[in-house]
Amino acid sequence: MSPIPADRPLGVALIGYAFMGRAHSQAWRTVGAAFDVPDIARRVIVGRDEEAVAAAAHRLDWADHATDWREVVTREDIDIVDICAPGFLHAEIAIAALDAGKHVLCEKPLANDTAEAESMVAAAEAATARGQVAALGFTYRRVPALALAQQLVEGGRLGTIRQAKASYLQDWLVDEDAGMSWRLRKETAGSGALGDIGSHAIDQIQHLTGQRATSVRGRLSTLVPRRPGPEGMEDVTVDDAAWATLELDGGAVASVEVSRMAAGAKNRLSIELFGSRGALRFDLESPNELWFLDATVPVAEQGFTRILVTEPEHPYLEAWWPQGHVLGWENAFSNQARDLLVAIRDGADGAGAGFSPDFADGLALQRVLDAIIASDAADGATVVL
Helix, strand or coil: CCCCCCCCCEEEEEECCCHHHHHHHHHHHHHHHHCCCCCEEEEEEECCCHHHHHHHHHHHCCCEEECCHHHHCCCCCCCEEEECCCHHHHHHHHHHHHHCCCEEEEECCCCCCHHHHHHHHHHHHHHHHCCCCEEEECHHHHCHHHHHHHHHHHCCCCCCEEEEEEEEECCCCCCCCCCCCHHHCHHHHCCCHHHHHHHHHHHHHHHHHCCCEEEEEEEEECCCCEEEECCEEEECCCCCEEEEEEEECCCCEEEEEEECCCCCCCCEEEEEEEECCEEEEEECCCCCEEEEEECCCCHHHCCCEEEECCCCCCCCHHHCCCCCCCCCCCHHHHHHHHHHHHHHHHHHHCCCCCCCCEHHHHHHHHHHHHHHHHHHHCCCCCEEC
16 A cells, blocks of 8 residues: 555544544644644544434534444545544454554554454554554653653653652542443453553553563452443443552552542543652643652752743644643644654655554553453462563
């Protein structure tokens, strides 16, 4: 296949139109206005409900809608398949799209279990050899403050990372009468808070430190075991909250805590890194701020400095607004779309290094998630990866 069509824009198909579908639609609408990237056309949005997906196509400004993703991924006018469907559908859709010669962006986590993730990686490796891009959507890597944090760590400003702490807390399930959804059923979600938001926390720990987990200890808890469903009360078959300790291959130790039952926490991804030369902290509820401590200055002068990450020198900010004009949660999705389009363009030019994270990164993270589940089943015993 030709990664960049010579006679038309890159055609995008979006699979899914709910929460993530809306966020990705916003990104595809704005990426070309913000960044110098190849032209794209929002060709089709896909969902199972004809009436609902038709309404979504109109509201979200897609040229067409469809209910059969299998037909869509083989269309000749589609070059990029963006998968925002529930996790149990990721493997089948992604493999079919890659086999059809398409570039793929798949929302996290990559799959519901390691076996599915392995099959996706095999398809991605074959596709990459053909010049396709298989990208994994850990969007928070594209939050400018977190991208700056990674640059500071990579530049040695924290020295040797010794400890890391990540928590991701939400409260949308505090109400015991909140109803069942696909996210609360193991057969569709794979896991609960662990896979949904814990995957973000663990990805940030590994990405920011540059270290991979070698062993884990974990505990899971379903705090409300039954919830109202469409036909009466149902068992919740996934976790509401999870805790884990990770030993990393660079010598650091990391702690992880995630919950969808933390009253007052709306979308609180908090990250702290502690090194031999300094420390960092970040909170997604204040997404434009990064706090940095330089431990190399005299102790009497030490203290955390607030960096307002809105300068044009900061990651991605050259495309957005003047200094001090803050960005929102949705801008990270536009930044992600930018990086995907650049990877496709540079791959076509023979100059690109691909997109990170890729499906192999997703498989590695899935193994960490599965190890935490196995540790919980073994009463918190250490599981070696």
